[in-house]
Amino acid sequence: MALNYYSDWETHTWSCECGWNGAGGDAWTELHDALVQVDCPECGSRLFLVDLPTPDQVRAAAAVGNEEAQKELGPLRQAEERWAHIDAQPGFDPSVLPDAVDGRIELELTTVSEADGGHKETWMALFHDSRELYRELAQYETLSPLRRLLPAFRERYGDAEISLHTTYSAFIYLLGDRTSMIDDYGSLLKQYDIEDIKAAP
Ligand SMILES: [Zn+2]
Numbered sequence: 001m002a003l004n005y006y007s008d009w010e011t012h013t014w015s016c017e018c019g020w021n022g023a024g025g026d027a028w029t030e031l032h033d034a035l036v037q038v039d040c041p042e043c044g045s046r047l048f049l050v051d052l053p054t055p056d057q058v059r060a061a062a063a064v065g066n067e068e069a070q071k072e073l074g075p076l077r078q079a080e081e082r083w084a085h086i087d088a089q090p091g092f093d094p095s096v097l098p099d100a101v102d103g104r105i106e107l108e109l110t111t112v113s114e115a116d117g118g119h120k121e122t123w124m125a126l127f128h129d130s131r132e133l134y135r136e137l138a139q140y141e142t143l144s145p146l147r148r149l150l151p152a153f154r155e156r157y158g159d160a161e162i163s164l165h166t167t168y169s170a171f172i173y174l175l176g177d178r179t180s181m182i183d184d185y186g187s188l189l190k191q192y193d194i195e196d197i198k199a200a201p
Contacts, residue, residue, distance in 0.1 A: 016040040141176025163195035
């Protein structure tokens with residue numbers, strides 16, 4: 001059972017079996033997907049887990065005067081706006097894909113970063129022969145772009161040989177910190193019989 005992020009875990013005094021006593025804020029913390037793991041700074045034993053706050057919890061805590069939550073409101077709004085943009089993007093139109101030549105097509109997936117308004121924005125972009133065919137706002141740490149694009153490639157090219165060159169920057173963006181997704185990445189390409197060409201860093 002994990003603790004609420006906005007409870008008093010940072011100031012509360014905890015004790016470990018090894019004899020350490022101290023405030024949660026002085027312990028070791030390790031960030032996971034939706035949790036903070038808090039370990040004893042002496043022996044490394046796990047003390048407790050804390051749930052990272054949901055957007056609703058951030059807003060609720062900010063509303064009752066939590067300063068840390070109030071500082072999160074700006075970034076939270078930005079993130080939600082970006083998600084709304086991502087959701088509102090037109091889907092991938094397979095008609096942008098060029099014809100295969102001699103039963104073969106090579107596509108490249110890479111990231112493109114450019115200034116957009118006042119800030120730098122990153123897109124996941126599809127190229128063929130140095131020509132950009134399609135781009136969408138990049139989503140960190142998810143294979144969802146591949147889950148949408150690969151079936152469309154296979155449908156467009158039928159039995160043709162398809163190879164996908166995923167550049168290092170795109171690969172790192174898709175996987176994020178979840179290196180466990182490397183296997184999922186490989187299986188996805190295999191599922192659609194697409195040759196996997198990953199660039200070295
Ligand atoms: Zn300990």
